[in-house]
Amino acid sequence: MQRAQVNWLPDGKRMHLHHGPIDMIVDASGPGRDAALLRAVRRFDTLLEELVAELPRLRSPSGPPPVAGTARRMTRAIEGFALDFITPMAAVAGAGADTVLHAMLSGPGVTKAYVNNGGDVAFYLTSGHMMRAAIATRPEGQITIEYREPVRGIATSGRSGRSHSLGIADAVTVLARNAAAADAAATMIANAVDLPGHPGIIREPANDIAPDSDLGARLVTTHVGHLTDTEVDAALDAGSRYANKIKSRSLIYGALLCLRGCTQAVGHLPHIQMKDPLNA
Amino acid sequence: MSDSTKGDKIRCDACPVMCFIAPGKVGACDRYANKDGHIIRCDPLTILDRRLEAGGEVRPFLTSDWDGDLVKSDDVFVSGVGSGTTYPDYKPAPFIVSREVEGADFVTVVTEAIFSYCGVKVKIDTDRHLGREAATVRAAGEAIGHVTTSEYGSQMLSLGGVDHLTGGSKSEGRVTCDALLRLCNQEPVDLEIEGGAEVTVQAGHAPIVNGHKEDRMRVGCGSATIGMFASQWQGLVDEVVVVDDHITGVVSEHQAGKVIDWPSTGIRIKGHRSTPGRYFKVAQPGQGWGGTDLTDPLDILNPWLEKKGARPGLTLLMVSTTGEHYGYYVLDEDLIPRSAPLPEALKPSVELIAENCEPALCTVLFQAGAGGSLRSGVTQNPVKLTRSVQALKTRVTCGGAPAYVWPGGGITLMVDVKQMPDGSFGYVPTPALVAPLEFTLSREDYRALGGHDAAVRSVSDILERGGEYGDSVRVVRPLKAPS
Numbered sequence: 001m002q003r004a005q006v007n008w009l010p011d012g013k014r015m016h017l018h019h020g021p022i023d024m025i026v027d028a029s030g031p032g033r034d035a036a037l038l039r040a041v042r043r044f045d046t047l048l049e050e051l052v053a054e055l056p057r058l059r060s061p062s063g064p065p066p067v068a069g070t071a072r073r074m075t076r077a078i079e080g081f082a083l084d085f086i087t088p089m090a091a092v093a094g095a096g097a098d099t100v101l102h103a104m105l106s107g108p109g110v111t112k113a114y115v116n117n118g119g120d121v122a123f124y125l126t127s128g129h130m131m132r133a134a135i136a137t138r139p140e141g142q143i144t145i146e147y148r149e150p151v152r153g154i155a156t157s158g159r160s161g162r163s164h165s166l167g168i169a170d171a172v173t174v175l176a177r178n179a180a181a182a183d184a185a186a187t188m189i190a191n192a193v194d195l196p197g198h199p200g201i202i203r204e205p206a207n208d209i210a211p212d213s214d215l216g217a218r219l220v221t222t223h224v225g226h227l228t229d230t231e232v233d234a235a236l237d238a239g240s241r242y243a244n245k246i247k248s249r250s251l252i253y254g255a256l257l258c259l260r261g262c263t264q265a266v267g268h269l270p271h272i273q274m275k276d277p278l279n280a
Numbered sequence: 281m282s283d284s285t286k287g288d289k290i291r292c293d294a295c296p297v298m299c300f301i302a303p304g305k306v307g308a309c310d311r312y313a314n315k316d317g318h319i320i321r322c323d324p325l326t327i328l329d330r331r332l333e334a335g336g337e338v339r340p341f342l343t344s345d346w347d348g349d350l351v352k353s354d355d356v357f358v359s360g361v362g363s364g365t366t367y368p369d370y371k372p373a374p375f376i377v378s379r380e381v382e383g384a385d386f387v388t389v390v391t392e393a394i395f396s397y398c399g400v401k402v403k404i405d406t407d408r409h410l411g412r413e414a415a416t417v418r419a420a421g422e423a424i425g426h427v428t429t430s431e432y433g434s435q436m437l438s439l440g441g442v443d444h445l446t447g448g449s450k451s452e453g454r455v456t457c458d459a460l461l462r463l464c465n466q467e468p469v470d471l472e473i474e475g476g477a478e479v480t481v482q483a484g485h486a487p488i489v490n491g492h493k494e495d496r497m498r499v500g501c502g503s504a505t506i507g508m509f510a511s512q513w514q515g516l517v518d519e520v521v522v523v524d525d526h527i528t529g530v531v532s533e534h535q536a537g538k539v540i541d542w543p544s545t546g547i548r549i550k551g552h553r554s555t556p557g558r559y560f561k562v563a564q565p566g567q568g569w570g571g572t573d574l575t576d577p578l579d580i581l582n583p584w585l586e587k588k589g590a591r592p593g594l595t596l597l598m599v600s601t602t603g604e605h606y607g608y609y610v611l612d613e614d615l616i617p618r619s620a621p622l623p624e625a626l627k628p629s630v631e632l633i634a635e636n637c638e639p640a641l642c643t644v645l646f647q648a649g650a651g652g653s654l655r656s657g658v659t660q661n662p663v664k665l666t667r668s669v670q671a672l673k674t675r676v677t678c679g680g681a682p683a684y685v686w687p688g689g690g691i692t693l694m695v696d697v698k699q700m701p702d703g704s705f706g707y708v709p710t711p712a713l714v715a716p717l718e719f720t721l722s723r724e725d726y727r728a729l730g731g732h733d734a735a736v737r738s739v740s741d742i743l744e745r746g747g748e749y750g751d752s753v754r755v756v757r758p759l760k761a762p763s
Contacts, residue, residue, distance in 0.1 A: 019296075021308040
């Protein structure tokens with residue numbers, strides 16, 4: 001069986017941590033960088049095994065509180081969504097990023113750090129530093145978060161991700177206090193971008209595709225046919241209503257919802273820059 | 281639940297998650313899949329070693345005989361064969377590979393694409409008539425395509441396409457998909473052409489027309505054959521007719537004969553005279569002489585004219601454009617041609633025609649449109665990929681074989697299936713074909729077009745880790761250096 005692996009990306013700067021389904025890109029700056037990266041590697045080494053040990057619990061919508069730190073981050077992240085169907089797995093990527101970032105920060109001399117776990121990003125900033133992230137809008141955009149802003153987690157969910165979605169969003173990007181919270185919220189908002197009963201949307205039981213899925217026999221979207229502009233707007237509207245609802249409960253700071261080249265924004269979205277595709 | 285009641289789902293032990301994976305599906309990591317009851321690694325399974333010469337075998341590769349010197353990352357190209365598709369197409373393509381190419385940091389985006397719009401163009405080297413243009417081509421009783429325009433020495437078929445795959449009955453789609461799959465994987469397929477021939481087609485092999493294996497492709501049309509060989513017949517025979525369904529040539533009337541003062545013979549050919557010595561439609565198309573329905577070439581002759589030079593004892597060679605059919609005749613007292621043995625002196629000229637013919641082959645080009653959502657597996661802004669391909673900044677290959685990309689909109693490509701590794705093609709029940717597809721471009725361009733930069737992996741990483749399920753990894757020789 002594979003062990004956790006660590007590599008440098010070809011640019012020689014960013015570190016790539018890989019184990020099973022987890023791929024993290026990690027970097028830090030400041031005099032404590034090397035030590036921080038070493039702490040990230042050490043923490044990552046057992047991360048997947050810890051999660052696997054509690055996997056049955058993490059795939060259930062309810063149950064006793066889990067033991068390990070990352071698992072607890074996951075259950076904490078979904079607390080605010082308990083009225084809807086959700087399992088801790090909705091926050092697994094973000095929680096993993098938060099855990100590794102936390103390890104990196106348990107030492108001196110780090111001025112900025114980030115952990116990008118397959119698109120779900122946890123980061124840390126000190127005064128004068130900022131985080132730039134590419135976002136999956138069309139045209140593509142970039143979001144800049146400065147030190148003074150409270151956002152420390154960005155996550156993207158939807159059909160552009162690896163997990164299955166109950167909705168039809170191409171991508172929903174969420175800004176939240178940490179990556180686990182952003183991950184859970186992005187999953188739920190992406191589920192809400194939907195057109196129930198639309199004949200062009202093909203859905204299959206999640207456990208037909210992945211027998212172990214935490215979604216059980218719930219129908220996940222496998223194909224979205226042609227949508228009219230009105231339908232795209234209606235689906236995004238449904239997602240935005242949900243996003244506003246959870247924003248009013250302080251679960252997120254902001255969200256960007258994308259479907260078929262259309263984008264709707266909800267809440268606080270600092271410094272978004274869209275590139276003009278014609279000039280790209 | 282016992283193992284047996286889990287049916288054909290199997291547990292993957294590649295990592296601690298130990299996913300149960302259903303047949304044809306991938307685990308949570310998108311790296312391992314259940315193929316026919318076995319866990320396979322669906323990272324790029326096929327690696328092209330640029331240093332090996334073209335034309336060799338695909339050989340199995342096992343970790344145990346891994347020779348680090350044999351395959352260095354500079355010399356290999358990762359192919360999409362078996363890489364697993366991005367269907368549905370929105371996540372990053374399974375393997376985005378970074379490699380250094382002559383100092384520049386290149387990125388190869390490797391995927392297996394599902395082509396809903398796809399088909400094959402089949403070139404069959406034969407001058408035998410296979411069917412009228414636009415005649416329907418059937419396999420197992422279902423319409424799967426049609427006869428398209430003839431090319432020089434070859435008959436062309438257009439098979440598949442979205443209308444047959446998904447626009448007709450379920451059975452039509454299934455049979456079409458199956459025929460395309462087998463043609464693309466270089467297997468033989470029996471085709472029946474409405475009002476025409478039955479032909480067995482296999483890429484890289486001679487066509488079999490109505491049970492007859494075609495050996496040679498014609499040297500040229502009848503007129504061209506006269507032009508090439510007129511001087512070699514001069515002095516050995518009084519008249520030569522090259523029988524051809526397209527243009528039948530007559531040496532005494534043809535310009536090529538005139539310039540060497542070939543005397544008139546009084547021969548008269550049935551059919552439409554085009555220019556002197558060149559005749560269209562001497563017979564019906566068929567599987568006989570020179571692609572006509574002739575079994576006796578004398579059927580195309582009208583009575584000979586004495587006043588134009590016909591005389592008893594005049595000798596005549598009739599030959600097909602491949603040299604496969606020939607006959608030698610002598611006019612009797614009544615100016616009727618009588619069959620006679622071919623004189624030794626003429627044999628070399630008939631053999632020369634045969635010798636100048638190329639071996640008859642079937643060629644299968646896969647043609648498909650890659651302009652759909654699969655582009656979003658490569659970049660978050662798909663049209664930029666299209667533009668990059670059109671601007672020749674991004675090179676497109678299928679299983680490492682160079683693809684011709686049509687100018688104009690979209691990414692419509694053509695590729696010779698013979699250049700692709702064995703077993704490159706698969707299918708999904710849609711029905712549609714699955715084929716490997718790679719986009720190669722510089723890392724800088726890749727970033728510029730909004731690529732999934734974070735998913736980039738190095739070739740050495742893939743070689744190393746792709747060895748885990750080593751029997752699934754293949755090293756094949758490259759056809760052309762990727763760059």
